[in-house]
Structure formats: C-alpha cells, structure tokens
Amino acid sequence: MNAEQVKTSSATTLKRRWGPQMWPYLFSLPFVLAYGAFQLYPVLYSFVLSLYEWNGISAKTFIGIQNYVHLWTEDPLFIKSIMNTLIMMAMFIPITLILGLLLAYWTFNLTRGKNMIQTINVLPYITTPVAIGFIFSYMFDWQTGLVNLLMMKFGWLQEGFYWLQDEWSSRAIIALMVIWRNLGYFMIIYMAGMTVIPQDIYEAARVDGSTGFHTFRRITMPLLRNISVFLVVTSVIGGLQLFDEPKLLYGGWSGSSQVGGPDNAALTIIWKFVDESFISNTRFGYASAIAYSLFILIVIFSMLSYRLTTSREDRR
Amino acid sequence: MKALVWISLIIISLLSLFPFYIMTVMGTHYNEDLFKGIPIFPGDYLMENLRTVFKTDFLRVYGNSLIVSVTSVCLALITSTLIGYALAKFDFKGRKWIQMFVILTMMVPTQVGLIGYIIEMRNIGLGNTLWPVILIWTAFPFGAFFMIQFMRDSIPNDLMECARIDGCSEPGIFIRIVLPIIKPGLATLATLVFLWSWNNYLLPLVTINKSEWFTLPVFISNLGYVHRTDYAARMAALTMTTLPVLILFLFGSRTFMKGLTAGAVKG
Numbered sequence: 235m236n237a238e239q240v241k242t243s244s245a246t247t248l249k250r251r252w253g254p255q256m257w258p259y260l261f262s263l264p265f266v267l268a269y270g271a272f273q274l275y276p277v278l279y280s281f282v283l284s285l286y287e288w289n290g291i292s293a294k295t296f297i298g299i300q301n302y303v304h305l306w307t308e309d310p311l312f313i314k315s316i317m318n319t320l321i322m323m324a325m326f327i328p329i330t331l332i333l334g335l336l337l338a339y340w341t342f343n344l345t346r347g348k349n350m351i352q353t354i355n356v357l358p359y360i361t362t363p364v365a366i367g368f369i370f371s372y373m374f375d376w377q378t379g380l381v382n383l384l385m386m387k388f389g390w391l392q393e394g395f396y397w398l399q400d401e402w403s404s405r406a407i408i409a410l411m412v413i414w415r416n417l418g419y420f421m422i423i424y425m426a427g428m429t430v431i432p433q434d435i436y437e438a439a440r441v442d443g444s445t446g447f448h449t450f451r452r453i454t455m456p457l458l459r460n461i462s463v464f465l466v467v468t469s470v471i472g473g474l475q476l477f478d479e480p481k482l483l484y485g486g487w488s489g490s491s492q493v494g495g496p497d498n499a500a501l502t503i504i505w506k507f508v509d510e511s512f513i514s515n516t517r518f519g520y521a522s523a524i525a526y527s528l529f530i531l532i533v534i535f536s537m538l539s540y541r542l543t544t545s546r547e548d549r550r
Numbered sequence: 551m552k553a554l555v556w557i558s559l560i561i562i563s564l565l566s567l568f569p570f571y572i573m574t575v576m577g578t579h580y581n582e583d584l585f586k587g588i589p590i591f592p593g594d595y596l597m598e599n600l601r602t603v604f605k606t607d608f609l610r611v612y613g614n615s616l617i618v619s620v621t622s623v624c625l626a627l628i629t630s631t632l633i634g635y636a637l638a639k640f641d642f643k644g645r646k647w648i649q650m651f652v653i654l655t656m657m658v659p660t661q662v663g664l665i666g667y668i669i670e671m672r673n674i675g676l677g678n679t680l681w682p683v684i685l686i687w688t689a690f691p692f693g694a695f696f697m698i699q700f701m702r703d704s705i706p707n708d709l710m711e712c713a714r715i716d717g718c719s720e721p722g723i724f725i726r727i728v729l730p731i732i733k734p735g736l737a738t739l740a741t742l743v744f745l746w747s748w749n750n751y752l753l754p755l756v757t758i759n760k761s762e763w764f765t766l767p768v769f770i771s772n773l774g775y776v777h778r779t780d781y782a783a784r785m786a787a788l789t790m791t792t793l794p795v796l797i798l799f800l801f802g803s804r805t806f807m808k809g810l811t812a813g814a815v816k817g
Contacts, residue, residue: 257720258640262648265633269655269689276663276670283665290669337562340555353803354563356810357570360795362749364767365788369569372576372781378584380572418566419810426811446551475659478751482771504661504752511665512756522665529662 284522294519301523312524314498315506316531318405322502323473325409326416331465333413334420335458339450341421342428352425355418363415367482370411374398398483401499408500411479420465427461428454463543470539474532477504503528570792577786584781595782602783603790607761611769612790615748618680618765622687622747623740629688630739634697635728639705652698655691661752668757682757683765687747693739696812700735701728738809741802745795766791 284301286294305312341351358366373380374397382394397403431454439449480500484493493509494501501509507528511521576584579593636642637649671682705728713723729736751767758764764772770787799806 255642258636258642258645261632261636261640261724265629265689265694266648266651268629268685269691272667272670272685273655273658273660273663273689276666277658278663279666279670280663283669333562337559340559344559349803351559351563352807353800355566356799356803356807357796358566359810360745360749360799361570361792362767362788362795363751364770365573365792366569367771368781368784368788369573373569373572414566414569417562422807423811426807471659475661482751507661507664508752508756518665518669525662525664529659532659 280522280525283519284526286519288517288519290516290518297519301520302527305520305523305527311498311501312503312506312527315501315503318499319474319476319502322405322409322412322476323470325406326412327466327469327473329409330413330416330420330469331462334417334465335424335455335462337417337421338424338428339454342425352418352422355421357418358415359419361415363478363482366411366415367479370407371398371483374407399496401497404483404495404500408476408480408483411483412473412476415479416469423465424458424461427458431457459543463540466539466543467536470535471532474528474535475504476502477508481505481508503531573785573792574789576782577789579782581780581782596786599780599783599786602780603787606773607764607769608787608790610762611764611766614680614763615766615791616794618683619744619747621684623743625684626687626690626693626743627736627740630690630693630697631729631732631736633694634701635724638698638701639707639710639728649698652691652694655689656695660686664753664756671757678758678760678763680758680763680765683747683750683754686753687743690743693743696739696809697732697735699812701732704735705731734805737802738805738812741798741806742809744798748795 283294285296285298287297287301288294337355341348344351372378374382376382376394376396376398379394379397381397382391385391386394395403397407435453435457436449439453444452480495480502484495484500493514494505503524507521507524509515510517510524515521575590575592577599578596580595580598583593583595633648633652637645637652667686668677668682671677671685676682676685709727710723713727718726749767750765751771754765754768758768761769761772770784770791773784773787
C-alpha cells in the first residue's frame with residue numbers, strides 16, 4: 235500500500251506528497267472533536283458524578299461507591315424497574331420477532347402489492363411516540379376506550395375493565411405499543427435479508443420435494459439467523475432503554491402525570507433515572523449511578539443475547 | 551392457503567393503519583363528543599379544532615422543531631460524511647484505530663451521559679435553548695458507520711486518482727466528485743436523522759424548561775392543561791405533527807427503507 239502511495243505522489247510535487255496524508259486526519263477531526271465534546275466528555279463526567287452526592291446546586295460530597303451500594307441493595311424501586319423492563323422485553327421481543335418474520339415471508343412471496351404492504355406497515359415506526367401514547371391510552375381508557383366499548387358490545391365483558399390501572403394489563407399494553415411500532419421495521423429488515431438469499435436454493439429445495447412450511451422452517455429461517463441475531467441484540471439494547479412508551483401512556487391522555495403507572499408496574503429503568511434526576515428529584519449523583527448501572531446491564535445483556543442466539547448455530 | 555395469507559396480511563395492515571385513522575378522525579370532532587361513542591366517521595369540527603390549536607404557540611413550536619431537525623440533519627451529514635470519506639477512501643496511519651473508535655461509539659447509549667451533558671450545556675450557557683437538542687447530532691455514530699459503508703462501495707478509486715493527477719485539490723475532489731456520487735446515501739441519512747430528531751422526546755423533555763423553546767413532542771404532551779383538556783384539538787395538532795415525516799416517508803420510502811436496513815444486512 236505504501237509503495238502505491240509513493241508511486242502516485244512521486245508524479246506530483248513535494249508539497250502534495252504530504253498533502254494527501256494530512257487530509258484524512260482533517261476529515262476525521264470534526265466527528266472526533268464533536269464526539270469528544272458532546273458525548274465522551276458527558277459520559278465520563280457522569281461517571282465522576284456517580285461517585286458524589288449532589289443535587290445540582292449545593293456543594294458536591296464525595297461518597298465513593300455509596301450510590302451504587304444504596305441503589306442495588308436498598309432501593310427496591312430500582313430492582314422493580316429492572317424487573318418491569320425485563321418482563322416487558324420478554325413480552326415484546328419474541329412476538330415482534332416471530333410476527334415480523336412471518337409477515338416478511340408472506341409479503342416477500344407476493345406477486346402484487348408488495349410495496350404497498352411494506353409501506354403501510356412501516357408507518358407506525360415513523361409516528362411520533364407522543365401520538366402513539368395518546369392513541370393507546372384513548373383506546374384502552376376505562377370509560378370511553380374503544381376496547382372496552384367493543385368488548386362490552388360483544389358481551390365479553392359485563393363492565394369496563396381498568397386496563398391502565400392493572401399491573402399486568404398495563405405492561406401488556408406497553409408491550410403492545412412497542413410491537414405495533416416495531417413490527418414493520420422488523421419486517422423490512424427480514425425482507426432485506428431475504429433478497430440476499432439466492433433463488434436457486436429454493437429451486438433445489440423444490441426439486442427435492444420440500445414445500446411451504448418445510449422450506450420456510452428448514453431453509454429460510456436458518457439462512458436468516460444473522461438477521462435474527464442483529465434484531466435480538468439491538469432490541470435488547472433498545473428495550474433496556476424503554477421510556478417513551480410507558481411515560482407517554484401515563485403522562486399524556488389521562489392528564490395526570492402519575493409516575494410509574496399502577497403500583498409502579500410500568501416504571502422502566504430510564505423512567506426511574508429521569509424521575510430521580512429531573513422530575514421528582516434532582517439527585518444527579520444518584521441518577522448517574524442508575525445510568526451507569528444501566529450501561530453495565532446493557533453490556534451484559536447484549537453479550538448474553540448474542541451468545542444465546544449464536545450458540546444454537548454451533549449446535550447444529 | 552393463498553387467501554388465508556392475504557386475509558392475515560390485510561388484517562395486520564389494517565391494524566397498522568387503524569390508530570392513524572383514529573388520530574385523524576378524532577381531530578375532526580368536537581371534544582366532548584369523543585366520549586359519547588366510537589368516532590368512526592370524520593366529524594365537521596376540524597376548523598374549530600385547528601383554530602384552538604393555532605391560538606396556542608403551536609406555530610412557534612413547529613418552527614422550533616423544524617429548526618432543530620434541519621440543523622441536526624446538516625450537522626450530522628457534515629461530520630458523518632467527512633469521517634466516512636476519510637476512513638473509506640484513505641489509507642493512513644491510525645485508520646484502524648479511528649475505525650475502531652467509531653464502532654465503539656455506536657455501543658455507548660446516549661442516556662449514560664445525559665446528566666453530564668445537561669450540566670455541560672448549562673455551564674457553557676446553552677441551557678434552555680434549542681442547542682442541546684441539536685448539538686447531540688454533531689457526532690452521530692450510526693451516521694458515520696453508514697457513510698463508511700456507503701462510500702466504500704460507491705466511489706471508484708480510479709476516479710479519485712484521475713482527479714488527483716489532473717491537479718484537483720483534496721477538498722475539490724470531495725466537493726466536486728465525491729459529493730455528487732453519494733447523493734443517494736446523503737438522502738437516506740438525512741431522512742433518518744430528520745425522523746429521529748423530529749420524534750425525539752426524552753432529550754427536549756429534560757433539557758428545555760421554557761415553553762417558548764419547546765419542540766413538538768414536549769409541547770403537545772403539555773398542551774391544554776390550562777383551561778380544559780381538549781383532546782380533539784390535541785389530536786389535530788398531532789396529525790399536523792406527523793405530517794412532515796409522513797410526506798418525507800411517502801416520497802422517499804425506498805431511500806428510507808434502504809437506510810433502515812443498512813446496518814442489518816451487512817453485519
């Protein structure tokens with residue numbers, strides 16, 4: 235490579251010889267500087283803060299890892315927020331994955347209307363979360379919600395159910411919001427993966443007598459494993475940072491700014507973090523400890539999910 | 551079997567569309583009517599609701615959101631394209647390190663530094679302005695990664711060599727040769743950044759406390775607590791909020807989906 239550089243630059247002047255070598259550094263500089271200033275510095279600064287007791291106004295007191303100790307041993311709400319987040323992830327990740335794959339498979343084999351179905355199903359992904367929050371809290375409202383009205387009309391319910399005031403139904407509704415938003419995204423990712431699969435594999439399978447579901451199960455699914463790994467890992471990372479959906483479900487339509495939903499069943503880690511730092515409290519040190527704990531959780535869980543999804547490949 | 555597939559597809563698509571439809575229709579009803587029954591057909595109260603919305607700071611906030619998104623798009627495109635170009639098309643000492651750096655940056659969630667970021671913004675005097683919501687996009691790791699991938703495949707090395715031999719300066723090559731070639735990639739990245747900054751809720755929620763600097767998501771979730779909670783008007787406002795991204799999406803749905811799938815299929 236070096237020889238090539240020398241050859242090309244020998245044709246030009248001496249000044250140009252170091253010219254091309256300076257430019258890539260100059261081109262990289264804006265990104266590196268901006269990252270350092272607006273992301274790396276805050277991340278490091280947050281870590282320093284997590285070792286202090288500080289409310290943003292008075293003097294900081296250094297307390298070492300006290301924040302972390304308190305957080306993990308004496309704050310049941312934090313543990314509960316982790317559990318809530320994990321429960322909701324366990325609800326929406328498998329469903330979105332399976333439904334997304336099915337939807338992609340069906341749509342991919344269509345001869346007509348492929349683009350239309352794709353476009354329609356990606357629409358939820360581009361809607362602002364605020365709208366999703368309002369719409370869902372309206373639909374599941376106790377008195378006026380569509381769901382209760384319909385269920386009573388069909389005689390499945392005698393009287394309205396407090397969907398948003400029950401621990402499990404509120405979690406399920408949040409999971410439903412996430413599924414509704416991400417289904418189309420999962421679908422187009424899977425479809426992009428399907429276009430890469432060479433068609434002659436399907437030809438060969440058909441010649442060997444494989445049809446329909448068997449082909450899907452034995453050929454399409456294994457070949458899409460990399461895509462599934464990507465989707466699982468990214469949705470684990472995104473899922474641990476769940477905030478918009480639960481916050482907007484309870485902060486929007488109902489008018490009350492109830493924190494955490496019924497009995498804190500919808501309190502996610504980020505919601506707890508935001509609440510400690512900006513809404514109910516201004517405990518910046520303590521909240522930074524939450525942020526770092528979340529960071530560690532994200533690293534652990536993303537590695538775990540990567541391991542889990544790829545080891546199955548080795549077993550085969 | 552085929553009929554079954556079609557029926558399932560149609561049901562799922564309708565479910566995808568339904569909340570949209572409800573949102574639009576609710577915006578056309580008189581607020582108190584919303585509680586009487588299911589608003590399936592459009593009402594005739596749209597103009598009144600729009601009047602209610604425009605009586606508030608809606609236009610100003612809409613402007614704020616536009617400023618934020620457009621500026622974010624420009625800044626993110628500039629830094630991402632430049633570093634993408636350097637890493638994809640130059641061979642230099644430390645290239646591997648910088649590339650590793652970009653990949654590592656993708657793995658750090660922004661929320662981890664949120665408190666530090668806000669304190670930093672206050673300290674440099676940008677608290678309660680639009681800047682904190684914009685500046686976060688100056689270093690957009692996914693954008694940098696996307697641009698590296700995109701440029702590696704789409705710019706022929708020969709073309710750059712020829713330009714160099716003809717005596718074209720490096721910035722000249724970048725502006726006159728590279729930029730025109732990567733227009734599709736720029737469009738894709740621009741749509742994504744626009745979408746994500748437009749819909750961003752958490753960051754403006756915690757950085758902006760003055761209502762004059764609210765962006766749309768924060769503004770609407772705070773709208774109308776003063777006199778009465780006018781849900782119909784809110785829905786009309788939400789429909790208008792969804793409009794720009796909807797238009798962007800319908801015009802460039804191909805570009806858009808290409809961007810969304812960019813990371814997955816390669817990796």
